[in-house]
Amino acid sequence: MNFSSFLTSLGTSFVIFVVLMLLFTWLSRKPGNVEVYYPNRILKGMNPVEGGYMTRNPFSWIREAMSSSETDIINMSGVDTAVYFVFLGTALGIFVFSGVVLLPVLLPVASTDHSIKAANTTSKGTFNELDRLSMGHVGNSGPRLWAFIVATYWVSVVTYFLLWRAYKHVTELRAKALMSPEIRADQFAILVRDIPPTSVGQSKKEQIDSFFRAIYPDTFYRSMVVTDNKEVNKIYEELEGYKKKLERAEAIYAESKKTNPDALKPLHKTGFLGIVGEKVDSIEFYNDKIKELIQQLEVEQKVTLKEKQQSSALVFFNSRVAAASALQNLHAPIVDRWTVIDAPEPRQLIWTNLSKTFYVRIIRQYVVYVVVFLTIFFYMIPIGFISALTTLDNLVKLLPFLKPVVSQKAIKTVLEAYLPQLALIIFLALLPKFLMFLSKAEGIPSESHVTRAASGKYFYFSVLNVFIGVTLAGTLLGAFKSIEKDPNSIFRVLAESLPQNATFFLTFVALKFFVGYGLELSRIVPLIIFHLKKKYLCKTEAEIKEAWAPGDLGYATRFPSDMLIMTIVLCYSVIAPIILPFGVVYFGLGWLLLRNQALKVYVPSFESYGRMWPHIHTRMLATLILYQVTMCGYFGIKTFAPTPVLFPLPIFSLIFAFICQKKFRRFFESPALEVVSHELKEIPNMDIVFRSFIPPCLSAGKSDDHQFEDALSHVSKTGSSSV
């Protein structure tokens, strides 16, 4: 890639970005699109746009995003989102502070060095304009390299400083959220697992209640035994499905009556996909089904509560301090019994994982780790295999009816171009879902934790495959022999091939922020899907609401792809400092755009009070260490004597990681009592707290809880219980 084609690519991306921005300005002011561009505000019951549609300045969203405070973000989108902005801000800060020093110092140092000719340079000498600004332009020795060593230290020190500040700040955010006077149900409950078998003549509920009442006579409220809800959930979902269908049928009937008062009631066939079978009156049929299922549900609810109790429970306390203290305590001398953790919010509980026992969880975890390892390192093997099989000829052999289509010249050309990559494209599209599935299979009890786990796996995948993969791709085969001889030389090989790929990554980052963020802000795809659905599919209010449901920020994939950009920019920051402005634009633009999206579009699907941070912190440090090791390797191939002054850097990073872990980590696992001992705004209504945890499939059709007595314990009568 030469300089002009680089500029062309940059220009194209920028034009796309401008077009998307204009589209956004135009589309977001149309009243019919308000559900696509302001769903979060609508769901929060606020006026979607503060001013009138037409009088608004088309760029007012920028002003709004800039002027919004962290408190606004927390109110609109939760602490997790605020923590995400701390991450974006920290990354931005690292690149701004690095750039302020590195650009004015390193660029002149590199460009004024004439000691070597364009041979061993970035992009193999075809790209002189950028080349002259990179470290490859500086000779293999000489005092000029000192500037790059100092720069390497400067970037590290800036990163330490900002990471430290960020960890402190996030700790404060989390503390503030946990000490909030609002009553949050999850702060009064703990999740107890691995309850030992009951003794004869004692019910699970009695066992749990007597156990906790003996230890916490004054603060224990009641317990809810976890049940196997598979059956009851199936019936409940079927019931809800029929309710929706009934509503839809009624809506269709009402509509057709408007135009034709004698319109027939809607009919449908009961067989497969409504294509075959007897024709029935839909409304009547659904009503019958619903009645039948409600009865079934009630029977199954009773059976579930009585007979499907599992060895875990939610235990409720009448104060935050009691619950926060209980979840940190060891309860039984055999550590794998009566294990406790904090209860997640009701909405993010994964009920099917609650009853997994101690060793099952551990074994599942390790099996998943092995699967992830294999996926990261060997995913190319099955994909290569499938690609080899899915040639056009094979496809025609398998599905002969495709022949007339395929023999068209144009279609054939396109298919031949994309078919080999098809398996890879499908794999990459499904990968986040697959990693989410694996994380869930570990037995993790909450959605937020699953998201963290999946995000970690995706991070390793993208850094290892995209960054290291692309960098090494060209040189790897040739370099394999030298790596085999000496495994440490992997860093050397990495360092040698880095400059050759600088321009590729420059383009990659630019594409990411111009096209990626353009699409993000303009929401073209959700807009089209929404309008199509609204026009052709949705009949009821509920269906329309479902069609514009915005979803959450999607941390599981968003964090890793940001981290990938961070890894790229950090690793190139000293070698080709010209990448730093690209990093600044990526994180600056991201901060601005996502601020708008967080305030107006996305609705968080859970709140973990910033628990994501230790993971982000660790991965940012891992990235920093990768950068430091790469720099050591890169300097290693030069004949520069003072190179070893870089070697302590990775050790400093490890010490920094150790101190941060000691100082901050535990608070993200267990709430500090000082924090939760703050006063609440009112005495909590424990019944509401308790009920919020009952899953809908069990609470449906209930007005009182006399049926729950089997699995849900009665309220503790403080004082009357024997200690």
Place this chain on the structure above:
Amino acid sequence: MNFSSFLTSLGTSFVIFVVLMLLFTWLSRKPGNVEVYYPNRILKGMNPVEGGYMTRNPFSWIREAMSSSETDIINMSGVDTAVYFVFLGTALGIFVFSGVVLLPVLLPVASTDHSIKAANTTSKGTFNELDRLSMGHVGNSGPRLWAFIVATYWVSVVTYFLLWRAYKHVTELRAKALMSPEIRADQFAILVRDIPPTSVGQSKKEQIDSFFRAIYPDTFYRSMVVTDNKEVNKIYEELEGYKKKLERAEAIYAESKKTNPDALKPLHKTGFLGIVGEKVDSIEFYNDKIKELIQQLEVEQKVTLKEKQQSSALVFFNSRVAAASALQNLHAPIVDRWTVIDAPEPRQLIWTNLSKTFYVRIIRQYVVYVVVFLTIFFYMIPIGFISALTTLDNLVKLLPFLKPVVSQKAIKTVLEAYLPQLALIIFLALLPKFLMFLSKAEGIPSESHVTRAASGKYFYFSVLNVFIGVTLAGTLLGAFKSIEKDPNSIFRVLAESLPQNATFFLTFVALKFFVGYGLELSRIVPLIIFHLKKKYLCKTEAEIKEAWAPGDLGYATRFPSDMLIMTIVLCYSVIAPIILPFGVVYFGLGWLLLRNQALKVYVPSFESYGRMWPHIHTRMLATLILYQVTMCGYFGIKTFAPTPVLFPLPIFSLIFAFICQKKFRRFFESPALEVVSHELKEIPNMDIVFRSFIPPCLSAGKSDDHQFEDALSHVSKTGSSSV
């Protein structure tokens, strides 16, 4: 060493043992020695011997030791001692079960194999009688080796099984001790460290009290701020010293008056060592000094309590559950502030370590680890250097007045023989004290923990230096080159040199149990010291009591030397199964003798409720893994194809360690609430609990605590405090 010299050595050891046993039988029946042989019973206020002295069967102590139950041991010597016997029992069990299978199977298999001649055999062919019974006598391949592979598995399985049972049993012991209805002060207190600086206008005490009262409004009792007691302690000790001297002077005066009514009052000189200076009347002088010091002490006590408050405190709760829960909780969002751990017993608190802050403790810990590492691996360097310097000639040059002594022929010979080893002997004698000092320097707050830490260091020292050191000593220099080429070959070298040293270790183990345990039981050394002191030094009752004070079992050195024997026997168990009976005798005899000593002699100096066990368990497993790796190496040098079936063994051990750690470990760090929620025999008198923690230097000369109000908080008035 050939067979007859082995038998001679064994015989000599046995004769010494018999002589010492007879001595014990004779001496322990003399009324004048009752304080040496029954101090624990005397201190517990029991009749030292149940029957009369003369009518007793000389071997009745064996019956008594055999019939004593675990409960007796716990009552007389505490849970820690009971745990020590679980260790001895487990080791004994491992060797008995191993021996029962290995001896009748492996000995015939080895001795009937005639495939190789005595070349590559145990003890280099000079020791045929034992050789024929060892694995070295079996050919390098052939089906007979299968027996040894099965034996290797058998020993491992037996060890897993017994370790698992032992861990379970010790957990029960600890649980029983912690749930005891007795009121133990340490169960009501926690140790709080790293308290942040006070805000202006607030005293440390107020800060601590308001902090804990807010979190635990109902259960917080009061707090005791840790003070810097260095000064006050110095005065207190001086005072106690003068009190002892006064008592002694009065005793001397009373004695001399008995024989001579006009005896002069005792006099002494006030200068250096009582040799120079003014002559004064001792009784009057000491009385004056005591009066003066009491005043000084009171002043210093006030100053200490007011001005020398540190950033740590003991915090008391009015229930065991509250304290046990508090010590497991995180209190502040910044994890390195308000750190809590369980309070040790008052008698084992190391006050000087209490105020060490978080990072000081971590840094000290790592510095100590480095020092220990250097000590273990390089202690021979300074000792070799000192040995080289302390030749007889150098000594004479330095201390010319020694010349006439040294020129004596006999003395010269002895000195020349021992002088080179002198530095080593002194080093080895001082090593336990040095390791104890290092462990204390880590900043550990309790004696029992220091003992555990020192015991670990001593274990690594003895296994690495004695076992591996001796084994490799002969072969190491020659083998260095092959190790340098391939570090993994260290196990091969170890395995190759093992059989050559079997007889050395057989003799070593035999010496240990015959002579070591003989001395232990007969208590010849303490007996002689006691009688000498009683006759020539002691004048008062207190001094005599001090002279027979028995001390504790000395876990810091006792465990590691038992572990060394265990390592030796385990590693040789399959290679030369004849060592197993020696192991059985060592641990069997040890169990029996120490049972007697625990019941009658040693007085425990602390109680940690069996916290030693996880450390013992880990080290026994480490020993097992060393054995398994050695066996892999040993089989590796044979040309036996199925050798790899041994390779999973170390992995099994690691999995076993992991499971044990998950299942049992945490209970040894934090008390389970189920356990401490058991009822007490009476409502605890919190004032007594609180007072038991006041160090003697601060409580001396006090009848009420009105002076403590500066550093010791007032009783919490439950209900009246604002939450």
